[in-house]
Amino acid sequence: MLKIRLLFCLATVVLQQAVAQEYRWQQRAEYVMDIRLDVNTHRVNGTQKLTYYNNSKDTLAKVYYHLYFNAFQPGSMMDVRSRNIMDPDPRVTDRISKLREDEIGYQHIQSLKQDGKNVSYIINGTVLEVTLAKALVPGGKTVFDMTFESQVPVQIRRSGRNNKEGISYSMTQWYPKMAEYDFQGWHAYQYVAREFHGVWGDFDVKITLDPSFMVAGTGKLQNADKIGYGYEKAGTTVKRPEGNLTWHFIAKNVHDFAWAADPEYEHEKLQVPGGPELHYFYQPGAKTTEVWKKMMEYGVRHFEFMNKTFGQYPYDTYSIIQGGDGGMEYPMCTLITGERTFGSLVGVMAHEAAHSWYQGVLASNESLYPWVDEGFTDFAANESMAFMFNETDPHKGSYGGYFSLVKSGLQEPASQHSDHYSTNRAYGTAAYNMGTVFLHQLKYIIGEEQFYHGMRRYYNAWKFRHPEPEDFIRIMEKVSGLQLAWYLNYWISTTKRIDYNVKAVVAAGDETMVTLERVGEFPMPVDLLVTYKDGSKEMYYVPLNETLGNKPVEDKTVQRYDLQAWPWVNPTYTLRIKRRAADVASVEIDPSLRLADIDRKNNKIDMAQAMKPYQDPTK
Known part of the structure; x- marks a missing residue:
């Protein structure tokens, strides 16, 4: 009987593995x-x-x-x-x-x-x-x-x-x-x-051309001792053959291969501690040399931040190459235009290098899900830039881009194929801004600690596997304990808008009644901060019924009260504050400004406004 049970268990494990492999072949x-x-x-x-x-x-x-x-x-x-x-x-x-x-x-x-x-x-x-x-x-x-x-x-x-x-x-x-x-x-x-x-696959590529040209690209150069141009190890004597040079690159477990060539490239290298060797290729000149040399150390800092925050870069090398028409990512390298201001150069480097995580390694179908590709990358690059330059609000521009698109009337669902947007503006905002806001707003829904844990878990679980958006959401559900499919559907598949309003703050004896209103069609949980005239604060957390749970306390310096869930079908929600209205200085929805509320003017009431006696809204 024991042998039969063991065989049954073994067969079950094999079957489960086979089903999993069949599902995600x-x-x-x-x-x-x-x-x-x-x-x-x-x-x-x-x-x-x-x-x-x-x-x-x-x-x-x-x-x-x-x-x-x-x-x-x-x-x-x-x-x-x-x-x-x-x-x-x-x-x-x-x-x-x-x-x-x-x-x-x-x-x-x-x-x-x-x-x-x-x-x-x-x-x-x-x-x-x-x-x-x-x-x-x-x-x-x-x-x-x-x-x-x-x-x-x-x-x-x-x-x-x-x-x-x-x-x-x-x-x-x-x-x-x-x-x-x-x-x-x-x-x-x-x-x-x-x-x-x-x-996904391997590339073994030999490129033969005029020997005056330097080549940079995906993979690792196999014949550096015969090529030189800065690829060789220190102290190596380079023995170049006569005539054209053949550059031999090998890249393992990548999904594309890119390269660039120019006779005037300068090649410099820096090592990321615990990470890849960074190669920089640029044309020296008045518009490039100074800013490129200054940018190089920021490349190292960027990779250190990305490795720590989002997961380890898996390859030995990465090349930042002057070329192309702006900035474009490829496995193990990027091509960027190089005649930029210092801030612009670091910014485009940070964005394109961050693609190594959210395209190079995860490789979601960017044609179908450009917001996963560009949005996740933009989010990570913004976070890294904030770290490197001590910025306090790195995603403000992404929210502004989204709000501007909404006002323009050109918004389209972010779920459509990237080629089929009616305007480049709608595509760009959906891919970059809405993808970024999707993540920053997810912090608001599940809590910051759970969010970053989920980002690392997603990367480690799905690298080299072409994940779908639902795979990301499932990871976030596991780390947060909350249901999140509703959020993916609303944000990506619709153009519904978030708009909440502090409708009324009224006195009720020794207590205060606050009525919130969902003006927009997009339901969300609500963080409500009450600030008192004595300087003290309390947070009232109103979960959305769709999440089937509460996020953890984010700011442990402020007392938080967890209230009953707000059913998404209800347009209003009334809560009770156990202090007199005369003690209240202000009531504010989403003080962290992570909620993509299209009209923030009605999110806060200062008690300098007239108070009204409480009337039960159900009568």
Whole structure:
């Protein structure tokens, strides 16, 4: 009987593990690429061997690749969208429509085989659709061998050649990239300028080009002793071969590979204590050298803060590279424009490097959930900047951006695909500002200590796993003991607004009655601070019935009274204060200002206003 029980328990554990793995399976891609860049024609010739693992329960008859460079052609979806959207990105506008043949981007597939057999394929804009020679069964793997030729476009958006600061090559979204397939199906989106999603895997990349160019990018350089340029260990004698140089990078367990090249780069390194080696690449000059050198130590401090606050960065290196058209994140590196003021340079560095946590390592589908990608990153970067520069209100700008969008009438639900917002303003505010406010307001709901514990637990539980928003909420429910699905739904899937009002403060003998009103349609728990004329304070906490619990006391220096929950269907709530109205100086909703209340003018009553005798509102 004991043996049977042990076998049953073992079978149960195996079954549970199998169910868990089946529920959250992930595809895997291993790239080996050998490419040559001609710096005179701006063309790339390359070979790609891609080993693709089908860890799904589905048999795949087709696969899809992204061909991002094809977006930089007149008449592309990116071109048409940019020329027709209400508020076009000033970096794009109609520039694509004016590109000449030698300025456009393209990716031509010269040959493609699956396990040695030719396959048929169709190119539709920025998507390559491949019909397999042999269907890929669950648990199987297959090898795709490809040769391709690309032309690097004039730099317009993220990727390209000769950006406005004179960086020769910003090579992002530059190779035929396997689209992600998961429990939702294929994510083979056309590229219209916004977000990306990729398959976890390994990259082994060799880049050959003119020896005068320095290369920076994803991964760790394998042949530093033959390359030099500051990559070599101190005291190493560099033995460069004659002719073009081949740079060999390897990156393990990442979902993309980016690089940049320029003959004028300066390369400097700093070590983060207990963290990665930071590499800085910039063009020295009057607009860069001083601010870049000053910024470098802040990069170290930023990584120390992020490691301590949100979880440990898992790779050995990280590169901050001058390039691109603003700031854009990639695994193990970022490309940022470098001719900035010191504050701007540190700010963009902090934001893009924070993406290493909330895109590089967690890798949620940023096309579907840009607010998780940009919002979580912006929140973390704001917190880090506040730490480094002693700022007291780091998220004020995010709240202001959200309030401004609400007033404009352009707000759209943050739940939609990033490409389909009607305006760039609505997209940007939803992704950056609303994502940030979502987290800061979550502090208000569950308490600050539980919040940071939850952020670290989320990172450690879901790194390298493409989490969904519901996975984040479930972690926060576990650490807080509160139900939070209602909050995710209201904030992300609707445009309902938070607006609470201190409707009345009235005398009732030796007590005071306070009536609160929910003016907006978005229900929330309420922190109500009562300040007395003698300087003492009391907090009255009104939980929302949807949370099924109370958050812990946050400020132990102020007495808190936990009241009955406020049912979300009730427009008003009346509470009793056991002190005379004459003793009260003020009553204020949300003194911490974390509640995204669209009209804060009615959140506080000073007792200089006239008092009224109490009347029971139910009679």
